[in-house]
Every structure is written in C-alpha cells, then in structure tokens.
Amino acid sequence: MAEVLVYVDHVDGAVRKPTLELLTLARRIGEPVAVALGSGAENTAAALAEHGAVKVLTHDAAEYADYLVVPKVDALQAAYDAVSPAAVLVPSSAEGKEIAARLAVRIGSGIITDATDLEAGDEGPVATQSAFAASFTTKSRVAKGTPVITVKPNSAAVEAAPAAGAVEALAVSFSEKATGTKVTARTPRESTGRPELTEAAIVVSGGRGVNGAENFSIIEGLADSLGAAVGASRAAVDAGWYPHTNQVGQTGKSVSPQLYIASGISGAIQHRAGMQTSKTIVAINKDAEAPIFDLVDYGVVGDLFEVVPQLTEEIKTRKG
Numbered sequence: 001m002a003e004v005l006v007y008v009d010h011v012d013g014a015v016r017k018p019t020l021e022l023l024t025l026a027r028r029i030g031e032p033v034a035v036a037l038g039s040g041a042e043n044t045a046a047a048l049a050e051h052g053a054v055k056v057l058t059h060d061a062a063e064y065a066d067y068l069v070v071p072k073v074d075a076l077q078a079a080y081d082a083v084s085p086a087a088v089l090v091p092s093s094a095e096g097k098e099i100a101a102r103l104a105v106r107i108g109s110g111i112i113t114d115a116t117d118l119e120a121g122d123e124g125p126v127a128t129q130s131a132f133a134a135s136f137t138t139k140s141r142v143a144k145g146t147p148v149i150t151v152k153p154n155s156a157a158v159e160a161a162p163a164a165g166a167v168e169a170l171a172v173s174f175s176e177k178a179t180g181t182k183v184t185a186r187t188p189r190e191s192t193g194r195p196e197l198t199e200a201a202i203v204v205s206g207g208r209g210v211n212g213a214e215n216f217s218i219i220e221g222l223a224d225s226l227g228a229a230v231g232a233s234r235a236a237v238d239a240g241w242y243p244h245t246n247q248v249g250q251t252g253k254s255v256s257p258q259l260y261i262a263s264g265i266s267g268a269i270q271h272r273a274g275m276q277t278s279k280t281i282v283a284i285n286k287d288a289e290a291p292i293f294d295l296v297d298y299g300v301v302g303d304l305f306e307v308v309p310q311l312t313e314e315i316k317t318r319k320g
Contacts, residue, residue, distance in 0.1 A: 001030050001031050002029075002030040002031070002085065002086035003030055003031050003032075003033045003054075003055075003083050003084075003085050003086065004026040004029055004030040004031065004032050004033065004085055004086055004087050004088075004089060005033055005034075005035055005076070005079055005080060005083060005085040005087070005088040005089065006019065006022045006023055006026050006032050006033065006034045006035065006053070006089050007019075007022075007035050007076060007088070007089065007090040007091065007096065007099065007100075008034050008035060008036040008037070008041075008044055008048065008056075009091045009093065009096065010036060010038075010040065010041070010044050011040075012039055012040040012043070013039075013040030013041070013042070013043025013044050014040075014043075014044075015044050015047040015048060016091075016199065017153070017158065017199055018091040018092075018093075018151070018153040018199060019034075019048075019091060020047070020051045020158040021151065021153065021154070021155060021156045021157075021158055022089045022090075022091060022151055023048065023051040023052045023053060023161075024051065024052070024156045024157065024158060024159045024161075025089065025117075025118040025151060025155070025156050026052070026087075026089055027052050027161060028118060028119060028120055029086060029087060029118065029119075029120045029125045030085070030086045030087070031054045031163075032052050032053045032054060032163075033053065033054060033055045033056075033057065033079075033083055033085065034048045034053040034055070034056045034057065034165075035057045035075065035076055035079045035170070036048070036056055036057070036058045037058070037059055037060070037064050037071075037072055037075050038060055038061075038064040038065065039060060039064075039065065041058040041059065041060050042058050042060075042167060044056065044058075045058075045165050045167045046165070048165055049162065049163055049164065049165020050160055050162055050165075051158065051159070051160055051161060052160075052161040052162075052163050053163055053165050054163045054164050054165070054166070055164070055165070055166050055167075055168055056165055056166070056167045056168070057079050057082070057083075057168055057169075057170040058167060058168070058169060058170060059075055059078075059169065059170040059171075059172050061172070061174075063174055063178055063179070065183070066179075066182060066183055067178060067179050067180070067181060067182055067183065068181040068182075068183065069095065069098050069099060069102070069181070070102070070174075070175065070177050070178045070180060070181070071174055071178045072095075072099050073099055073102045073103055073106070074172060074173070074174050074175050074178055075170065075172045076088070076099060076103050077103060077106055077107070078170060078171060078172045078173070079170055080103070080107060080146070082170070082171075085146060086124075086125075086146070086147075087124070087125050087146060087147040087148075087149060088100070088103065088146060088147070088148045088149070089118075089149055089150075089151060090148070090149070090150045090151075091150065091151065091153065092113060092114050092115070092150035092151055092152045092153070093198070096150055097113055097114075097150050100113070100148050100149075100150045101113075101148075103148055104145075104148040107145060107146060107148075108144070108145050109142060109144060109145025109146045109147065109148055110142035110143060110144050110145060110147065110148070111142070111147075111148045111149070111150075112127045112129065112140055112141075112142060112147065112148075112149045112150070113129075113149075113150045114129060114130075114150060114151075114152050114254070115127035115128060115129055115149050115150065115151045115152065115155065116128050116129060116130060116151070116152055116155045116256065116277060117155060117156070118149065118151065118156075121141055123141060124141050124142060124147055125141060125142075125147050125149065126139050126140070126141050127139070127140050127141065127147075127149050130276070130277045152254065152256050152277075153198050153199045153256065154199070154200075154201065154255075154256045154257055154258065155256065192230075194223065194224070194228070194229050194230060195227070195228070195229045196229065197229045197230075197231060197245075197246060197248070197253055197255060198253050198254070198255055200228055200229035200255070200257055201228075201257050201258045201259070202223075202226050202227065202228035202229070202257055202258065202259045202260075202261075203223075203228055203229050203230075203231050203248070203255050203257045203259070203260050203261070203275070203278070204219055204222050204223040204226065204228045204229075204230060204231070204261045204263065205219070205230070205231035205232055205233065205248055205260070205261065205262050205263065205265060205275070206218075206219035206230075206231075206232055206233070206236055206241075206242070206263050206264055206265070206304075207232070207233035207235055207236050207262065207263070207264045207265030207266065207271075208233065208235040208236060208239075208264060208265070208266065209263065209264020209265065209266075209285065209286070209304055210236060210241065210263065210264045210304070211264075212241060213240065213241040213242065215241075215305075216230075216232075216236075216241060216242055218263075218304070218305065218308050218309060218312075219263055219308070221308075221309070221312050222261070222263075222308050222311060222312045222315075225312045225315040225316050225319070226259075226315060228257075228259075228261075229255075229257075230242075230246055231246055231247070231248040231253075231255065231275075232246045232247055232248065233247070233248065233249065233265045233268075233271050234247055234249050234251065234252065234268075234270055234271065237252070248271060248274045248275050249270045249271040249272075249273060249274040249275075250269075250270045250271075250273035250274055251270065252274055253274060254273070254274045254275075254277075255274060255275050255278065256275075256277040256278055256279075257278050257279070258278075258279045258280065259278070259279070259280050259282070260275050260278035260280070260281045260282070261282045261283075261284070262275070262281070262282070262283045262284070262285075262292055262296075263283075263284045263285075263304045263307075263308055264284070264285060264304045265283070265285070265290075265292055266285070266287070266290045266291060266292060267283070267290055267291035267292025267293070267294070267295070268291070272291075272292075272295065276295060280297050280298075281295060281296045281297050281298075282296060282297065282298045282299070282300070283296040283298075283299045283300070284299075284300045284302065284304050284307050284308060285299075285300075285301065285304070286301065286302060286303050286304070287301075288301045
C-alpha cells in the first residue's frame with residue numbers, strides 16, 4: 001500500500017488532536033508516515049504509533065524555533081523526497097496552509113485547502129470542501145503531481161489503530177531561504193484553561209446581543225460548564241467586548257465543532273462562513289426572524305440573559 005505523509009503538529013512532543021485526525025484520514029488512502037520536527041519530536045512516536053503511523057520521521061534543529069516556516073518546508077520536502085508518498089496531509093492552521101502551499105509549489109503539485117473529509121478514489125484521493133460560506137459542498141482531486149491537502153480540525157473522529165511507529169532520523173539540508181525570517185521575540189499567550197478555538201469539539205459564541213464586555217461572563221459560564229471554547233461575532237469583537245483572537249467568521253477563525261451554540265448572534269453571512277460546517281448548531285436569540293435560525297438544528301427564541309444562565313445551571317445539575 002502507498003505511503004501517505006502526515007505533518008505532525010505538536011508542542012514539545014505532545015501531539016495535538018488535528019494530527020491524530022489526519023492519521024485516521026490517511027489510513028483510508030494508504031499507510032501513514034508521520035513527520036515530526038523540532039523539540040521533543042521523538043517523544044511523539046508513541047501517540048503517533050497508537051493512531052496508525054507505520055513510521056515516524058524525526059528531526060530537530062535550532063532553525064525550527066529560530067526562523068519562520070521555511071525550515072519546516074525544507075524538512076517536509078526532504079521527507080517527500082525520501083518517501084515518494086501518494087499524498088501529503090497537513091493540519092489546516094495558518095502555518096499549516098503556508099507550509100503546504102510552499103511545498104506544493106516546490107514539488108509542482110496541486111493543493112487542496114480546508115478539506116473536511118477525505119476518501120480514496122480511482123485517480124487519487126478525493127477531498128470534500130465547503131465552498132461559498134458553506135453554501136455548497138464540493139468534491140475535488142488534484143490533477144497534477146502528488147496531492148498536498150490541508151484538513152480542517154474536527155473533520156474526522158480520532159480512531160486508534162496501533163501500528164509499528166518505527167522512529168527514523170530524517171536527513172535535512174536547509175536552504176538559503178531557511179534563515180530569511182528570524183523570530184526575535186516570543187510572548188506566551190495567557191492560558192484561559194479552555195480548549196483552542198479552532199480545535200474545540202464545542203464552541204459557545206456571543207454576539208451583539210450580549211450587549212457589553214461585562215456580560216461575556218455569561219457566555220464563558222456556559223462554555224466552562226460544557227468544557228467548550230469561547231467565540232465571538234465580528235460585531236462583539238469590533239465593539240471591544242472580546243479579543244480578536246476569538247472572532248469566528250470569514251475575517252476571523254473558521255470552526256467546525258461537534259456543537260456550536262450562538263447566543264445573541266443575528267447570523268450575518270460573514271459569521272455563518274466561519275461556523276456553518278459545525279455538526280450541530282444551536283441558536284439563542286430574542287428575534288424570531290434572525291437569519292441564524294435559517295441554518296440551526298435547534299433554535300431558542302428568548303432573551304439570552306434568561307436562557308443562557310438557566311441552561312448553564314441545568315448542565316451543571318445534570319453533570320452532578
């Protein structure tokens with residue numbers, strides 16, 4: 001069976017969930033070969049093997065931490081040259097898409113970004129995408145070269161499938177461009193204790209109807225009762241009620257959780273573009289004519305200041 005390269009997103013050896021999802025998808029089209037780079041790369045092997053990686057190619061160098069993107073592209077290209085894979089899968093983060101695009105240019109291949117599903121096809125992998133603010137679902141395949149595909153988080157359920165996971169050192173020669181953009185400083189992001197917005201299985205978002213930064217504690221309370229991430233509409237972010245890093249929408253972050261709860265959000269197309277692929281959508285809005293109700297699975301017409309606290313308490317009660 002053909003091998004499929006999977007780029008590993010990890011933090012000091014702790015593998016992030018989107019990579020485990022990629023391994024699940026990779027097994028549909030071949031044998032996953034993971035590429036883990038940077039500090040702690042060898043420590044990823046156990047988790048990657050548990051989820052189907054037949055091999056784990058590792059390499060560590062100061063360049064991965066000291067410079068942006070290009071060293072990782074050099075390494076992924078080295079893995080591509082060593083393996084000659086049937087496809088290359090990369091998590092669909094901002095960095096992941098840049099790595100994938102640069103690799104595709106280098107190897108002369110087509111690229112598909114933000115795939116939400118992947119299946120084997122007679123002429124190569126077929127990727128499912130949501131287009132035009134999720135108004136259409138398309139199926140595509142790369143017609144030239146080795147497919148390079150980025151996959152959105154929460155697109156597949158993580159499935160364990162133990163494999164050998166043999167660790168092999170990857171030989172990497174960095175290009176002249178690898179040191180073109182140097183990282184001069186880092187500031188740790190303050191932890192909220194909540195999951196990363198784009199990776200969360202549940203997202204609770206607030207919009208204009210929250211009516212002030214001081215009221216976002218209601219949204220946070222519901223999110224914390226569910227172990228969810230907190231999102232915000234563009235209106236709420238532009239008003240300064242919540243950080244821009246939490247904006248969901250066409251000009252913010254795109255999310256695709258198992259459950260999305262929209263509170264006080266009217267449902268403008270800009271917001272819908274960033275959450276419409278969520279598996280189950282619940283909306284709470286006092287305006288029965290709000291556009292958000294056109295796409296929800298469950299809608300509650302009511303005042304969020306009454307509904308959300310009651311919902312939060314009910315969840316806490318049922319959790320015991």
